Every structure is written in structure tokens, then in C-alpha cells.
Amino acid sequence: MNSPTTRTLRLLTANIQAGSSTRRYSDYVTRSWSHALPAGRKRTSLDAIAQLARGHDIVGLQEADPGSLRSGFTNQTHYLAERAGFNYWSHQPNRRMGGVASSANGLLSRLEPVEVQDHALPGRIGGRGVLLAKFGEGSEGLAVAVAHLSLGTNSRMSQLAFIADLLTDHPNAVLMGDFNCLADRPEMQALYQKTTLQPPGCAVPTFPSWRPDRAIDHILLSTGLQQRSAEAVPAAFSDHLALAMEIDVPSHALR
Structure with a gap:
């Protein structure tokens, strides 16, 4: 419930695996073709993800295809924005794979x-x-960052240091995405030391989606923001569960 001094926002972060389906470890081999070809009911998966996103105010996406052969030349972030009724969307293409697939971060x-x-x-x-x-407006405004970090520890360390520099002057900040690591890993400490972002109060396992035992997708909040709830929910048939969170934001951070 909103008060005169705060506003409740519903956040969601989801590694959507470009709409592919992975339900067991063997699928990484037996369904590897779906990561390169425009088949495998990706549109049906995207529609399910759009239905999930519709109940939120800000959504961060990882592994959204920006319009390569794999997605049938569909910009998946744009598609989800239209299907879920979001007026504002942005995407960041950041990886091309063999000329047939691309990957992007997205924001709805x-x-x-x-x-x-x-x-x-x-x-x-x-x-x-x-x-x-x-x-x-200004440094007091809400800042929301969406990231997909590397598998390697050393690369993650440099990436988290870079993000810490971006967010160090923002007391009302959210960092969400696929971190590929637990929130208490040593490389995460630079983030907590240089910003007001805090480790999650309770780890929510998100990977693998069929038997989640690792909390590697996170929504981190600065001390100026208050978490109300958090839960993991299916993102169609992605190998990651999505992470949903309700937070209270100071009203002045949204003016």
C-alpha cells in the first residue's frame, strides 16, 4: 500500500533464455539446436513470460534476443513490452553468437x-x-540497473567493481539480474562496500528451474529502499526461475 511518503513498486528479473525450453540438464545437449534456430515454440514461451511480466512495474530481462535468426528476427524485449502493455522499454544488445543468435539485456x-x-x-x-x-531527478532519483555477469570469478570481480562505480552516488538504487554467483561470494564485497546496496535478507534459489538449489539471480536494494516480499516464479521453460519482489520507494525518488 502506498503512503504519502512512499510508493510500492513490483519488480521482476528474468533470464528468459531467448524463449528456449530447458527442463533438465540433458536438454543443454539434446535441445542445443533451439539456441540457434527459430523453432521450439519460442513465441508460446514469450507469451507466457509476457503474462508474468504484466503484473509488475519494472522488469529486467537477460538473454532476450534482439532480433536474430534464432528468434525469427523478433526483438523479444519489444515483443514483451507490447504483449504485456508496457509503454517504456529499452534493450542492450551485447553478444552475437555465430551470426545466427544474439543476446541482450532488456528493461520494461x-x-x-x-x-x-x-x-x-x-x-x-x-x-x-x-x-x-x-x-x-538528480542523484536522489531511483536508479535501476539490469546486468548479466560472467561465469568466471575474475571477470565478475571487475564487472561488479564497474557497476559499483556507476551506482556509488545513488542512495536509491536497485541492481537486478543474473549474477552467476551467490550474493555472499567474495567478489560481491566491492559492491557492498562502495555502494549502499545490501545483500538480500533471504536467499531465493532460482537455478536450475526444474530443481532450484542456487540463488544466482538477485534483486539488490540500497538502504533507502524497503523490501516487502520476494519469490521465485517460473519464466515459461527457461533454465532460470524469475525473481519477483515488491519494494517501497521514497516518493521523492520518483519525481
């Missing part, structure tokens, strides 16, 4: 951003990025 929002930035992240192998949307 019911609030109009004041500014949206995209930044390439450092790392041994390129193709990772962070999308930063600012709502409200």
Missing part, C-alpha cells in the same frame, strides 16, 4: 525513465553489459 517499465544508459562491462571475454535507467 510502466514509469517513464528520465534517462537510460547502456554500458559494456569489462571481462576476459566481451559481450556482457549493464543497462541503467534513472527515474526522478
Whole structure:
């Protein structure tokens, strides 16, 4: 419930695996073709993800195809925005795979951003990025970052240090995405030390989706924001569960 001093927002982060279906580890091999070809009921999966996104105010996407052969040349972030009724959307293509598939971070929002930035992240192998949307005016405005971090520890360390520098002057910040690591990993400490972002109060396992035992998808909040609830929910047949969270935001951060 909103009060005169706060507004409740519903957030969602989802690695959608470009609409592909993975229900067991063997699917990474037996269904590997679906990561390169425009088949495998991707449109049906996207429609299910749109239905999930519809109940939220700000949605961060990872592994959304920006319009390659794999998706039938469909910009999946744009498609989801239209199907779920979001007026504002942005995407950040950041990786091409063999000329047949591409991957992007995406943002869907019911609030109009004041500014949206995209930044390439450092790392041994390129193709990772962070999308930063600012709502409200000045450094007190809400800042929402969407990222997909590397599998390697050293690359993650440099990426998290980069993101920490981006968010260090924002007391009302959200960082969401697929971190590929637990929230208490050593490389996460630079983020907590340089910003007001805090580790989650309770880890919510999101991977693998068919038997989740690892909390590697996160929505981190700065100390100026208050979490109301958090839960993992299916994102169609992606190998990750989506993470949904309700938060209270100071009203002045959204002006």
C-alpha cells in the first residue's frame, strides 16, 4: 500500500533464455539446436513470460534476443513490452553468437525513465553489459540497473567493481539480474562496500528451474529502499526461475 511518503513498486528479473525450453540438464545437449534456430515454440514461451511480466512495474530481462535468426528476427524485449502493455522499454544488445543468435539485456517499465544508459562491462571475454535507467531527478532519483555477469570469478570481480562505480552516488538504487554467483561470494564485497546496496535478507534459489538449489539471480536494494516480499516464479521453460519482489520507494525518488 502506498503512503504519502512512499510508493510500492513490483519488480521482476528474468533470464528468459531467448524463449528456449530447458527442463533438465540433458536438454543443454539434446535441445542445443533451439539456441540457434527459430523453432521450439519460442513465441508460446514469450507469451507466457509476457503474462508474468504484466503484473509488475519494472522488469529486467537477460538473454532476450534482439532480433536474430534464432528468434525469427523478433526483438523479444519489444515483443514483451507490447504483449504485456508496457509503454517504456529499452534493450542492450551485447553478444552475437555465430551470426545466427544474439543476446541482450532488456528493461520494461510502466514509469517513464528520465534517462537510460547502456554500458559494456569489462571481462576476459566481451559481450556482457549493464543497462541503467534513472527515474526522478538528480542523484536522489531511483536508479535501476539490469546486468548479466560472467561465469568466471575474475571477470565478475571487475564487472561488479564497474557497476559499483556507476551506482556509488545513488542512495536509491536497485541492481537486478543474473549474477552467476551467490550474493555472499567474495567478489560481491566491492559492491557492498562502495555502494549502499545490501545483500538480500533471504536467499531465493532460482537455478536450475526444474530443481532450484542456487540463488544466482538477485534483486539488490540500497538502504533507502524497503523490501516487502520476494519469490521465485517460473519464466515459461527457461533454465532460470524469475525473481519477483515488491519494494517501497521514497516518493521523492520518483519525481
